Amino acid sequence: MNVSRTRFPSMMLILIILVAALMGCAVGPDYAPPEKPSEMDYWQEAMEAGIVPSEANVSQWWRHLQDPLLDGLVERALSGNLDLDQARSRVREARAQRGIAGAQRFPTLDVSGASAVEKRGDAPSDELYSAGFDAAWELDFFGRVQRSVEASSADMEARIENLRSVQVTLLSEVALNYVEVRSFQGRLSFAEANVELQQETLDIVQARFDAELANRLDLRQAESNLAATRAKIPPLKTGLQHAMNRLSVLIGEKPGEVNVMLAQSEPVPVAPAEIAIGIPADLMRRRPDIRQAERELAAQTARVGVAVAELYPRFQLTGSLSFSATDTTNLFTALSRALSVGPSFKWNIFNAGSVRNNIEVQNERQQQALLVYEKSVLTALKDVENAIVAYARELDRREELKKAVAASLEAVDMASELYRGGLRDFNYVLDTQRTLFIQQDNLATSDAEVTSNLIRLYKAIGGGWDAPAL
Secondary structure, three states: OHHHHHHHHHHHHHHHHHHHHHOOOOOOOOOOOOOOOOOOOOOOOOOOOOEEOOOOOOOOHHHHHOOHHHHHHHHHHHHHOHHHHHHHHHHHHHHHHHHHHHHOOOOEEEEEEEEEEEOOOOOOOEEEEEEEEEEEEEEOOOOHHHHHHHHHHHHHHHHHHHHHHHHHHHHHHHHHHHHHHHHHHHHHHHHHHHHHHHHHHHHHHHHHHHOOOOOHHHHHHHHHHHHHHHOOHHHHHHHHHHHHHHHHHHOOOOOOOOOOOOOOOOOOOOOOOOEEOOOHHHHHHHOHHHHHHHHHHHHHHHHHHHHHHOOOOEEEEEEEEEEEEOOHHHOOOHHHEEEEEEEEEEOOOOOHHHHHHHHHHHHHHHHHHHHHHHHHHHHHHHHHHHHHHHHHHHHHHHHHHHHHHHHHHHHHHHHHHHHHOOOOOHHHHHHHHHHHHHHHHHHHHHHHHHHHHHHHHHHHOOOOOOOOOO
């Protein structure tokens, strides 16, 4: 009996040493990150309009616009947006899934107990009590558990990158809608100013008509022009309210919540003089969607290993300690005890076709994940190149519109003077006023588009996720 007690720990020690030696063996491919694409050191589009390829500090890019109200909206969105809360929940879920996978590395222990009464015919009833402990430990000789943990860890990291991607999109949407609010307010100001101008013109025409210096056609044209301009205002007010409502939802509030905050008309935030965007290679570490695709590729590579491990047997060390007795006083005595310890294995030896086909499935999914990653890189490059072009060209357009507005203002004054002097008919006044309104509206839209394109550029280079999100 003493010999048995001595040998049992020794055998267990030998087994543990053997397991430790074999646990490092994991079948399937080891993950290696994809190589960086070539020509990632410079942008194809020429750097202009203040854009420079120096290192970018875009973790809080919205602060470059120097608008305290926008800063406040961003902070409220980071704490209250429901899409961001969902993404955080998915991270917590993935972290729990990783914990489930990691638990497979350790032994399991179950405790059981029961009592029963048995009676046969007229014989006295028998009582039986039992209790036991069952333990099991999968010996991960071929790395199935290890690869499962690798996959779960990469899945969790992909969820974190997804959270960052949601945040990047959210902050750009907050800023874009804020700019849209300011744009509608500016366009409304121009529309209302043109209504005043055209009302003054109508008053002049009415006075000239009453003095029989103008005909009824001039009067009706002036009335028509004024009404048409007034008709532009309701859609602008509708667009303004829609943008405000979108902002309210983005910060996690009911529609109308920001109305008072943004009631005062303010100009569109102005872009900084210099915009640092880094180089294409920086996108690999900064764009959350690229980082997410890379982590999903890592997870799928690990799943190939899980599938390959199914070709090999699973070994398990099991043990049980049980007690049974007809009364509770003798339940935990030596005579009621039973102990068993031993290895077991399970091998899908007759399912090789299914296992090998599953390996092929996982390999193809790995290839698909690689293609998704490569496409995400190309898409990111395209997004930045397009954003650079859009920003620079809109700046050019805005400069021309400024000239057009200045010329239109002068033309309106000249046409009005010529009309009063009887040197031009009223059509010249109408044409110049219509042109002025169109050019002012275009300029207000372009002001907003310049800043919006800058916001899209910041989004394209992956700005905004270094701010607290987890």
